[in-house]
Amino acid sequence: MADASSTQKVTIDGHEVMVPPGTTILDAAERVGVVLPRYCYHPGLSAPALCRMCLVEVEGAPKLLPSCVQQVQDDMVVHTTSADARKARRAVIEFLLVNHPLDCPICDAAGQCELQDYAFETGQLHTRVTDPKMVLGRDNVTPEIVYFGDRCILCTRCVRFMDEVAQEPVLQVVQRGHKGYIDTMTGDLFEHAFSMNIVDVCPVGALVNEDFLFKARAWDLDQAPSICPGCSQGCNISLGTKENQIRRAKPRPNMEVNSYWMCDEGRKTVVNWGSGDRLEVPMLKGDSLLPVDWQRALSALTEALRGEPGAARGVASAGASNEALYILRRLMEVAGFDGGYFAVPMAEEHVLAGFPKLALRSERVPNARGAELFGFERSDDPYAEVASHTGALFVLDDPLDGAPEGFGASAAIFVYLGTRLSPAARRADIVIPVTTFAEMEGTFTNFQGRVQRFAPALQPPGLARPLWMSGSATLERLGTGSAYRSAAETFAALAGDYEEFDGLTYESIGPGGSLIASARTQTARAG
């Protein structure tokens, strides 16, 4: 507890709160549950106090003060809903609506628009303006983002994002006053690895993603907290789904990982993740590969592992969850673990200049660190490591594109655990359908060693189930473990077996993620 000299008492709408000096009224108000309306203010950007939406009355002050920049003083008494404050807000809304087209029915932001919300709150039925509305039209600012000039309220969040966070001030307010609009240099489109964050920060529907235009209404989307699988950064995201399809990904704030931002590539990767032709049923090889029910599939896998096929080697995907990789390792250990390998696709790294903790990492997989913790080795050519293996061969969620001819032919038993049935995978003896990250609960370990949870957003296709479920049921049949009832239970077992995860549980990881043991000591030493 801080001592009295380092905190100040503020009264906001009758609620007393102690805050450290330098806190803004807006932040202090949030501590007592009062969320002030705002347009120009965004927690990840500087506050220019230009929208005048968050004006509050402070006792003793000669006029209303912008709460987003006004810092608290000891014994300050603030009224956020006094007649004056409400009147000022009403006036701001009235001005903003002078030229706004009110085209909410065809606006992408409808349902998630702060102009809609606050205009609704002021409840003004009529405008007092009789002049015709000014028309500014629309234009692309990047090849994928359209700017609707008429909807824009000139809060300049996008301008400040490009200036302060992207540090490429390519967007500016052109003209001034009621003629003002946002533009690049006339006619130019700009490109930036993090450009789509300007759509997220836009409080209205002025900047919209062409990819998402007319795809779904905001209120029709189900949201699930998740982790971006695009690279080893592990940005916290929210998956918007409709009709069991991912429609979009938006960043979820996490100051330790991605702040309020995420890259464009991640968004595009996520939307297409797990779409297309999926492996939906377990299959066994008889004369040919035939679909079977889960009982027969798991019995076959159990029998195969009991039959002492020889030591197990495997190829895993570093896109698999910690739980899946742990279960794979356990299954392989039944036959004797003789080496597991994974490939890491590499591409150009893009660091976000204004928040360098965040980058589109060159390792374009989410869980390479996790795979290493379970004893898998990164390899430039994982197929070569196992191609001529004669014991048990496991492949987890690797599409086997580019696997050599006759891959797995020499193996005593070839088990394919995957989401897609590629021609190479068709040579497997046992095929087990698994789920993508979006279809299950689980965790990834990002490049910092931060274990982060993701929630299921979609129903898995057909009979596909998470590997922790089918794998642990197999382990129970083999008498080397018990079938887990949840991903959390699987993680608890994993944390018991691997020191790096010692002490971590789904509950303790929470929404922000937790560092593995070695990363914790590293951070402690650095701090």
Place this chain on the structure above:
Amino acid sequence: MSERKLHPAVAGAQPMYRAENDPDAPLFEGAYKQRFDDILTRYPDKRAAILPVLAMCQELRGWISSETIERVAELLDLTPAYVLSITSFYTMFRPQPVGKYLIQVCTSIGCDLCGAENVVEKLLAATGTRTGEISEDGLYTVIEVECLGACGFATVVQVNERVYESVKTETVTRLLEELR
């Protein structure tokens, strides 16, 4: 521009509406290059020099083209968009080429009450142009501007650097003739 070398303090503060403007004149050459260098010595960083540098470009060409914007951005290490935001914010920078005489009519409240609208109409009719256009003979461009600061003598009209007070519709023709 005179041959006499300008003091750096005024290198960027010369009259910027000139009858001798050339819309395609080469930028930052000869004396203008020297003046550009002089302007930079007067400011703590390059960005701060943007207004005088733009004013100098307008003085030479009579308007700010997108080529000018890109050149200035390059020379001052700014993005073209930033320079555009400046030139479009300050209405005294012209976004199109202008005639030999830029006729700016005040249409703010004082002049408006004393018939500025009629003066504008008369000027447009007499020059055969619409607002902002160059007349066929290349002599005139008529635009409306905000207060010119001589409200006691409405309607106020500024032609290039010269201010005409108490302009009436009846005196418009004489004004144009005088210029010719």
